[in-house]
Amino acid sequence: MFRRRRSAKDFAEEIQAHLELEADELKDEGLNEEEAQRRARIAFGNAAAAREQFRLRNRLLWLDNLVRDLRFAFRQMARNPGFAATAILVLGLGMGVSVAIFAFVDAALLEPLPYTNPSRLLSVNESNMRFPRWPLSYPDFLDWQRMNKSFSSFDVYSGTAYLLGTSSGAESVHAERVSGGFLRTLGVQPILGQDFRPGEDRLGGPNALLLSYSTWVNRFGRNRNVIGRTVHLDGTAFTVIGVLPRTFSFAPAGNAEFWVPINVLSPHEHSREFFAFWGIGRLRDGVSVSSALAEMKAIAGQLHREYGLTRFDLSASVVPLSEVIVGDVRPILLTLLSGALLLLLIACVNVGSLVLVRSESRRREVAVRGALGASPARLVSQFVTEGLLLAALGTAAGVFASAGVMKLLGRLVPKDMAANMPFLNGVQLNAHTLTFAAAIGLFAAAITAAIPIFRLTSQNVHNGLADGGRGSANRLWRRLGSNLVVVELVIAVVLMAGAGLLGRSLYQLLHVPLGFDPNYLATVEVMIPGTTYRSNAQVTELYREIVRRVKGLPGVESAGMTSRLPVQCDCNTDNIQVVGRPALNQNEEVDERHVSPGYLPALRATLLRGRYFTEADDASKPGVAVINETLARKYFPNEDPIGQRVSDTEGGNPTVWEIVGEIKDVHEGPLDVYTWPAEYFPLDQTPNGGFSLALRTQQGPGALLPSVVRTLHQIDANISVSNEETMNAQIDATQAALLHRFSAWLVGGFAVAALILGVVGLYGVLAYSVGRRTREIGVRIALGAQRSAVYALILGEAGWLTGTGLTIGLMCSLATSRLMRSMLFGVQAWDATILGCVAGLLAVVSLAAAFLPARRAASVDPVEALRAE
């Protein structure tokens, strides 16, 4: 049944027989032996191709070819390990960075929030002209909750700090006060115990709390009997009723350890003018965000008219909760992803050019194989296989590298900030990231493979054979190869311009006039137990004692206290009226700080008029205030503010303050926000339980911090001391500084990599071109061309490429920098200095890269060059 398969040898013999028979007949027609054989062969056509096709008959042709191509590609790599290693390294790095940054994008922007049906969760708040989101007052919250029909549930949260009683003294802890249905609105259930019961969030309800998972682990050693235990917060006993799941996180609450129902309100919080509660709502089925917004706006307007709050100019804001959680990081992540992808593009183009250079030096090989019967498709598939193999290895290297890069980038985010970015835990290699890696791997493969296809299909076999590399560099190479380099240079310019703008922004940010001297300034945060220090007199006495004791420490020049350190945030704000003038339509707030007499002098703030506070400005005297220049300019233009009086509602009571001093602006808010008006009240007249201590030191402030902590604990072991840092470290750790530094360094890194790759690419093109044109240059020199003319020839080529890249690059960077305007600070998108520097840098580096090949060209020995023929 089965015939023995016919051998290739048998087929070859048959063809041989054919040729002989044909020759015989031609001889009979009168041709001589030699001519007959020649004619017979011509008439037959490509015998080798026929034999090849016979051999390949009935096989899984593509698989066969693929295996052979792969084997060949591996052999090629092994023969030229330098090329392979460079290509894989360049691709791997480009991919690694891109995939790692995509993992952040995925975790932050693509993964849904870890709540039930998170797309229906909205952040529902007030808004005013200055802030698109502005917190609610508690009475407003109750009315919004009662009146709305858009939300199936509506709740609020508000961060706070408590003094936690522990065996070793007191510790300040971060907690979140929430309304009773908060967790149900999110769709989160405790893993132990239960959620808040009805009534626990009513005013005067029982004191219950829930533990965060990490608190349960760190403070209670995963004890399952923790339910029913008592925890002392600010000296009040709370009963633990539940533990939240490990996966639960709520970014706006940061690393809150305890979750407490809102059942006690401070005197302020009863007021409709005290805005401290952030709202979330779960949208009912079938209700759209815009209709919910319309309803809330109507409710807000009605309430504000009813209670005479129109002067705040408030309205409602309804945005997806995800917007609140990741809105801040979106621009920076997208910028970084674009940077990484541009870098990857350069890497691909670079590898593509390398492949191209190699395909160029394999022209003869290709021509010979073509002549021996390889079809164009087979030749192309050979190169495509090599490209795919490179891309595959590069992708594999990139995926490995990305795991490392993710860890590295994750570590760059400081702990404080990481607490507000719970998505950082989700940064990993998962299905999304791997799909992305595969996609960009294919993209890289397409580029590395497309270049030789382009190159080969336009090659004439005959020319390839006849042209042993004589004459000037192949025109196609020059066109294609150099266009690719221009692309690289364009990308390098765009990234460099971006990095320059971000770097300049960072510089501007760190050189914002602070209005005080941050050097040699040590700071600690202090909380005092309200149970021990009940009366204002006791608190004031403690303040004085603390200042007296820390001032006595060796190396301390001066010391002071403030309710909030500068350069942190424009919070703890106040609404003021000027006494004796018509009520102002206020939609702007002023920063309010309570400071001890020594505080402003210790900061080395500049007193413009009047005086600082003294120990005499205590609770027994009428209220006094110091204001900053911005406030003076805003409310007292062209007049002396000293002696003027302002009023506000302090602790629920209308209070009048006489202005006794004006200082130059101390930058209270974040670095990237322009200075707000600010008012300072004496701490002795407005005592409270938490403040920060600032100490002016003679030497390095860091060394002093431990002894400050010791001294405070000597005064009272139940005082909590936290966040001991130098002022400079505090400023460096602010979100504004970190975000700007993070983006500037990363994009800077991309830019350096892009510059190196681009210039290496340029060098490659020129070196190759000089290599190909050695004979041409030899002839030129032999015919009398000066060395300088040869230099000019090569440098001119480099100059043309660089100039083109630079021109297009600068135009592109104008466009891209407009896109990243939101990340710039104190610098225009079209900053001429930066663009000039970029242009200069690229020109110098390109010239340097061009110099080596130019010198090699100029030192061509015409005799050698022509003899090599």
Next chain:
Amino acid sequence: MTTQRNADERIALLQGTLDLLILRTLVLGACHGQGIARSIKRHSEEVFFVDHGSLYLALQRLEDKKLISAKWGVSENNRKARFYSLTAKGREQLVEKTTEWQRLARAMGLILGGGSASGEEA
């Protein structure tokens, strides 16, 4: 000059027609590849030019389909050669394909020749 013109007037074989031509040639008796090529060329008044590489692949294809059989023999002028002959199955196939082809040619002729059934008038 003449060869050049001939080359231009040659017609590349339509897909599938080579098989039919081979079968037709072998009706006359067993023949080797070179003979088949010559025969096709001669009988088509040198209009058809058979690419020899394709011819041998076609022969192999027909052999695989058991339409023809082959064995090595000796030619008239004492050369070793591989002789092909029709199998019974090949004969059937030839009849079938010839009918098919004639219907096709007639139909083409009807359209192109505007009613003249005898398409060719060389």
